[in-house]
Amino acid sequence: MGKMMQVVGIVGCFLLLGQDLAGAGDFAVFAGKEGAIKISGGTAHIPVMREVAERIMTLNPKVRITIAGGGSGVGIKQVGEGLVDIGNSGRKPTAEEIAAFNLKLFQWALDGVAVVVHPKNPVKALGSDQVRAIFAGKVSNWKDLGGPDQAIHVFSREETSGTREVFWTLALSKGEVSQAADVVPSNGAMKTAVAGDPAAVGYMSVGYVDQSVAAVVLDGVEPSIDNVRRGIYPVARGLFSNTKGEPGPLVKAFLDLLFAPEGQAIIQAKGFIPTGK
């Protein structure tokens, strides 16, 4: 019995080691490379960009990667003017922008935002007009939406949140958000808040939704990862990295990582849906 455990242990070690070696494989293309990559633009991209950059620079300190924010417009403009190598945008660049700057687009993730309520809430589906009324504070009781006679507790996100930006633009059509809404500082805090309050309503990245909260069907469409991927769920956007013309070898290697298994794992860990090749 003891011997068997030993064998299992050794095999386990090899398995772990194998996985580790395979993991280094995606990043190994940077071994021996040298140079700098400048990135700017969309803030939603930053967590993923930073993680990938840190891993590359840890493996190979001769590669320098700088990441700046600025927003999607800035990213497209700066890459078009040749100020940065990669310009990130949380929207697809317009046909004019693509033509004017000769942009090449890499869409490596999707970001969908779902309206969430407590799992015990009987309200499981809402129309977008109802969602707008809730967040504007015009509908303030669940009984007006077919639920129990209970005041609605509205949770929103801070002003600089990318999730808020997507939700506000696509679900609320840039409409009013009530001043009285509680504000939580992250997708995780939103989950804690909504999971612990039977009368709560909030919104979060589809990648964060689990059994502790219930995602509301919006205008008849379930906000599942699959529906976001197929483009059916409307409150979603692609995360794009854009280059001016064909990227050079170093930039190409960086972008390829976002489509490799290890890169996709990072994208998923940051709450987005990786598109893959």
Add this chain to the structure above:
Amino acid sequence: MNVRERFTRGLLRAATLICASATAGILLFMLVLAVPLIASTGFRQLLFGNWAPLAGHYGILPMIAASALLTATAWGLSFPISLGCAALICELAPRRSAIWLHRMIQMMTGIPTVVYGFVGVFLLVPVIRETFAAGSGRCLLTATLVLALMITPTMVLFFVDALEAVPTGYRLAAAAAGADPIERLLWVIIPGARSGIVAGSLLAFGRALGDTLIALMLAGNAAQWPEGLLQSARTLTAHIALVIAADFESPEFRSIFLCGIVLYAITSATAMVAWRLRQRSSGGPR
């Protein structure tokens, strides 16, 4: 003065200098960065306006009000409890339970803020929500209760030190004059410990004002004028934490910068008041 003494003295002087220049440096840094802000026409609006970014309003007055209200209520709740606790430990409780209480309070000072915040989210928020049925349970009252709990140990330990520093002779004299323990406490010991009590109170006040996590996790963070303790509100510190990711050039970033200045000003004013009070109570400048 031998070499060792000179060395020690130099070391201590350097430490003091570094501390003082860091504080002065922060003030200088903020003032230099504030010049364009103050010169701009929007300064008054930023300071005295309301917060509605979608409508182009970036005022921090609701946050100033929330910070003031939260700090004042938490301090007001904590002060009598702390003074009572310290009196128990030093004068009134039997020795064994006094030691036990003292140790427990010492342990409480070591609990990190985030733990208080966490416990508040999972235990206190539902209770407040069910009891008052006036919103999500994340409100000034919830934050006040937890914040008061957090600053109490600090105050108690300060007060205990202050009460113990009152010379035994006073106690004996009061007892000889026929004062019972309560009278001794009220008329002799607390007045005698006044300067330490003031110092402890103001330190706790500063802690309450500067605390970020408890307000961020429990007060609800709605940027509205706080009309009551059951309303969701956003403090200056929570506002800084929420908006820190904004671009340097954006009005949001300017607003958090102004929050920093306001906090600095209030804290400095508190420290100065403490200094004046201590001077007066110790009978003139030292």
